Amino acid sequence: MSEAASTRVALAKSTTTRKTPRRSPSGPAAVPPGTAGTTALLPSLAPLLHEWLPRQRWFAGKGRPVTGFSLVAATEILPLDPSAAGPGLLHLLVRAHQPNSPARSHDDCYQLLLGVRGSLPARLAAARIGQVTDGPLAGRTLYEGLHDPRVADLLLERFRNPGSLGPLRFERAAPIEPGLTPRVLDAEQSNSSLVYGDAYILKIFRRVFPGTNPDLELPLALAREGCGRVPAPVAWFEAATPEPLTLGVLQPFLHGAQDGWQLALAALGAGRDFLPEARALGRATAEVHTALAAALPTPALLQSQTRHLVTGMVERLEAAAQAVPALVPYVPGLRTAFDAVTALGHQGRSWAAQRVHGDLHLGQTLRGEDGFWTLIDFEGEPAKPLPERRSPQPPVRDVAGMLRSFDYAARTHRPWSPEWAARCRAAYCEGYAEAAGTDPRSEPELLRAHETDKAVYEVLYEARHRPDWLPVPMAAIQRLAATTV
Numbered sequence: 001m002s003e004a005a006s007t008r009v010a011l012a013k014s015t016t017t018r019k020t021p022r023r024s025p026s027g028p029a030a031v032p033p034g035t036a037g038t039t040a041l042l043p044s045l046a047p048l049l050h051e052w053l054p055r056q057r058w059f060a061g062k063g064r065p066v067t068g069f070s071l072v073a074a075t076e077i078l079p080l081d082p083s084a085a086g087p088g089l090l091h092l093l094v095r096a097h098q099p100n101s102p103a104r105s106h107d108d109c110y111q112l113l114l115g116v117r118g119s120l121p122a123r124l125a126a127a128r129i130g131q132v133t134d135g136p137l138a139g140r141t142l143y144e145g146l147h148d149p150r151v152a153d154l155l156l157e158r159f160r161n162p163g164s165l166g167p168l169r170f171e172r173a174a175p176i177e178p179g180l181t182p183r184v185l186d187a188e189q190s191n192s193s194l195v196y197g198d199a200y201i202l203k204i205f206r207r208v209f210p211g212t213n214p215d216l217e218l219p220l221a222l223a224r225e226g227c228g229r230v231p232a233p234v235a236w237f238e239a240a241t242p243e244p245l246t247l248g249v250l251q252p253f254l255h256g257a258q259d260g261w262q263l264a265l266a267a268l269g270a271g272r273d274f275l276p277e278a279r280a281l282g283r284a285t286a287e288v289h290t291a292l293a294a295a296l297p298t299p300a301l302l303q304s305q306t307r308h309l310v311t312g313m314v315e316r317l318e319a320a321a322q323a324v325p326a327l328v329p330y331v332p333g334l335r336t337a338f339d340a341v342t343a344l345g346h347q348g349r350s351w352a353a354q355r356v357h358g359d360l361h362l363g364q365t366l367r368g369e370d371g372f373w374t375l376i377d378f379e380g381e382p383a384k385p386l387p388e389r390r391s392p393q394p395p396v397r398d399v400a401g402m403l404r405s406f407d408y409a410a411r412t413h414r415p416w417s418p419e420w421a422a423r424c425r426a427a428y429c430e431g432y433a434e435a436a437g438t439d440p441r442s443e444p445e446l447l448r449a450h451e452t453d454k455a456v457y458e459v460l461y462e463a464r465h466r467p468d469w470l471p472v473p474m475a476a477i478q479r480l481a482a483t484t485v
């Protein structure tokens with residue numbers, strides 16, 4: 001996304017610079033006509049956002065101060081005029097400036113749905129962001145709009161009656177039931193979700209990127225392919241900035257479904273194996289891979305692409321070792337996993353690549369009351385740039401993610417049962433082989449390299465988000481560093 005701000009607010013110096021809307025190098029003004037009035041609001045909201053944003057679970061830049069904001073797009077979804085009945089609703093795309101971003105244009109951009117009321121009813125107290133002290137909204141209260149049922153109702157109505165609103169475009173693939181009671185999903189997640197009745201779940205992406213989000217693109221492609229392993233998008237909305245930027249997806253809510261992580265922990269807690277489930281998950285993964293390969297390009301990874309794949313793994317290892325010094329002693333051992341793939345590439349080996357899930361683990365699987373497994377959340381690893389997440393990769397990448405997840409489940413349970421994980425891992429690969437016709441274990445070098453890459457990612461993820469969990473991937477790092485295929 002080009003820096004499309006017409007308003008830039010530098011918090012550190014408490015100065016505000018306003019510029020006239022300018023044309024981005026690649027297209028029209030990114031703050032479109034009709035929304036310009038709202039752009040003047042950012043300076044008065046910035047101090048409140050500065051306090052509130054870094055505390056959100058979905059804020060990706062934890063540990064680095066926010067020094068200012070730029071406005072990418074602003075839309076008044078409900079009138080902010082104090083004489084209007086009911087709440088106002090402001091939709092913002094704001095870039096949060098943080099030191100150490102590679103470039104200002106790489107600062108993360110967040111989607112905010114800000115409710116505005118004269119006073120906040122008690123039932124919305126937990127959603128309060130703060131009172132605006134100056135500017136056109138002075139004296140009014142700003143709050144997280146998604147917690148307001150009136151705001152949630154309005155979003156569903158927008159999907160029912162698709163069309164454009166300023167830079168926002170609402171699309172619908174199927175009829176939508178009206179009048180469903182909304183609730184905010186209470187889950188540890190990277191985005192925010194609203195559930196409507198027991199019928200739909202709306203995921204609002206928080207950190208947004210230019211282009212189509214794979215969590216819309218891949219489920220749409222799978223639905224076209226007739227693959228029922230993924231809930232098919234019912235509706236979605238995007239911003240024209242100028243290339244479409246996915247903001248949210250509405251899909252069927254799988255009522256009564258339980259996620260694979262909880263089910264695996266329950267099995268461990270009851271001293272049970274998880275083998276039929278693991279095998280069925282392997283089959284489900286293979287079916288999704290087969291459908292993705294049929295729907296989207298499947299380039300071969302020739303020598304230069306293999307080199308690129310391995311270079312990425314090595315760079316991620318080096319970056320992770322810089323951030324988490326505990327990794328340093330294992331770097332030479334882990335490197336051998338990547339070197340083995342390079343060596344095969346030099347011998348002329350090539351692998352098929354295709355679009356994959358990209359961040360597959362037990363928490364991304366749901367088992368329905370009928371025992372049918374579904375995969376969700378095709379966004380890929382949240383920390384990776386979107387073009388990288390959308391690039392074709394060997395499908396074994398997802399297999400490695402699930403194998404790591406069985407290891408995680410076993411490690412978080414007392415007493416630790418490595419045999420439980422080993423049996424699940426084998427059953428998963430067997431199920432995968434039954435449905436795909438190829439066993440992921442038949443490419444041990446590629447599998448080990450991807451498992452190593454995933455464990456390295458997890459070390460960084462846990463160090464940043466859940467330091468108490470760091471020993472879990474570190475145990476795998478020790479094992480993988482000492483392994484030869």
Ligand SMILES: Nc1ncnc2c1ncn2[C@@H]1O[C@H](COP(=O)(O)OP(=O)(O)O)[C@@H](O)[C@H]1O
Nearest residue numbers: 187189190191192201231252253254259376377
């Ligand atoms: N279609 C669905 N039906 C039922 N529950 C769902 C569905 N999609 C997601 N969920 C629930 O919402 C949670 C968060 O969804 P997810 O797509 O993983 O969000 P995030 O990317 O924000 O982590 C999941 O862990 C799951 O419990």
Ligand SMILES: O=P(O)(O)O[C@H]1O[C@H](CO)[C@@H](O[C@H]2O[C@H](CO)[C@@H](O)[C@H](O)[C@H]2O)[C@H](O)[C@H]1O
Nearest residue numbers: 189190359361362363381382404405408458461
């Ligand atoms: O679900 P997200 O898209 O937010 O994925 C991120 O968070 C996951 C944790 O919630 C993290 O997964 C890791 O922990 C899981 C147990 O909580 C485990 O099952 C996974 O195997 C492990 O990778 C995921 O890596 C991260 O991207």
